Amino acid sequence: MNESVEDVGPDEAFALLGNETRVAILRALADTRDGPLSFSALRERVGMRDSGQFNYHLGKLTGVFIDKVEDGYRLRYAGSHVVGAIHAGAYEHAASVGPFTLPDPCPACGGALEFAYENERASVICAACERTSLDGAVPPGVFDGYDRDEYPLVFDRWLRSKARGAVDGFCLSCEGRTTPEVLLDVDARGTDDRMARFGCKRCDEAVYMTIPEALLFDPAVIAFHHDHGVSPTAEPTWRLQWLKDTAVETVSTDPLRLRATGHVEDGTLTVTVDDSLSITDEHRA
Structure with a gap:
């Protein structure tokens, strides 16, 4: 048997x-x-x-x-x-790449962004201010079939697909259910004191994002971008104004409410979210 x-x-x-x-x-x-x-x-x-x-x-x-x-x-x-x-894990050509300079400037200081891949970990980091735009483990097979110059955009799309999966409720490791959580006073990246955590109770794997990153997949934020001629899924993350300068503030802690105000072109979107990162109110200007 x-x-x-x-x-x-x-x-x-x-x-x-x-x-x-x-x-x-x-x-x-x-x-x-x-x-x-x-x-x-x-x-x-x-x-x-x-x-x-x-x-x-x-x-x-x-x-x-x-x-x-x-x-x-x-x-x-x-x-x-x-x-x-x-x-x-079988694509040998991407075993070690870079660093090489991207055509886009650093969104923080305007310096040169550099892509590097080594030991199955990729990054997009500013050579001047050392601000990290992207960083994460990625299997080499992800780059199979692409030219070297395409690696940064491929890496960005791959990371975004994994982030979207976590936001949609699926663990990256075991496919179990993830639940959203807002963490206050966490300086995980040196960019914000509030983070979103999507944790799996089955295997304890967790994905961490800034609040603007987590909200980027919300229909209200996607529609706001499209109404201003910007596709948040087509543009690499380091070009998105929403991720560069969206301000997040804590409105209340009981119940927990956060307010995020971001800009695209000449438009402004302000959204209020609860402890599950669901938008409860939105306002455009």
């Missing part, structure tokens, strides 16, 4: 992958576009002659990373994630 994913703990599940034949089985199933693979077809693609040994390794994966169906075998969601993680 095969174990189900519910029967196998994290340590046991990852221990199942400590064999090159099992990883090859997952990759072969991921590469197929013809639906489930039969036992013989899968063994042929993996290139293993010993049917008994192949059946042993296949049995270890089935019910955890692989499903056995009427027509053969197919990847489960967990198996797809394993193969995805392999591909994400």
Whole structure:
């Protein structure tokens, strides 16, 4: 009887992958576009002659990373994630890049912004004032298929997609539910004493953002930008005026209310948010 994913703990599940034949089985199933693979077809693609040994390794994966169906075998969601993680870390050309100068000036001082990538961590930092516009861990596979000059924008879009996922309620690590929280008197970046935290109660992973960053995904803020001819999703974050000079103040602590006032072109948007970062009031000028 095969174990189900519910029967196998994290340590046991990852221990199942400590064999090159099992990883090859997952990759072969991921590469197929013809639906489930039969036992013989899968063994042929993996290139293993010993049917008994192949059946042993296949049995270890089935019910955890692989499903056995009427027509053969197919990847489960967990198996797809394993193969995805392999591909994400397999792009050698982005192992170490930069630093090199971006065409955009620093939004704080006008100095030269520089992009660098090393040890699977990327950053966009001003060479003059050392202000960090972007910083974070990113797998090298994210840059696969792009020219070096495109890396900063790719990194920005990738980080923003992860931030959007956290705001929408999904943990970056385990896909569990994240809940928003406003932190007061936290000088995590040296830019604001109020931060937004999106924490996962299942794995304790958390994503931290400034309040303007968290509000950037709200429909009211998106509409405000579009009404002034700016796409907040198309422009890189270091060009967005909203992130540069939006002022945040605490209106009350019980109940918690924050007021954020930002500008785009000649327009001003003031929003009031509660402790879940939901906008309760907005005003344009």
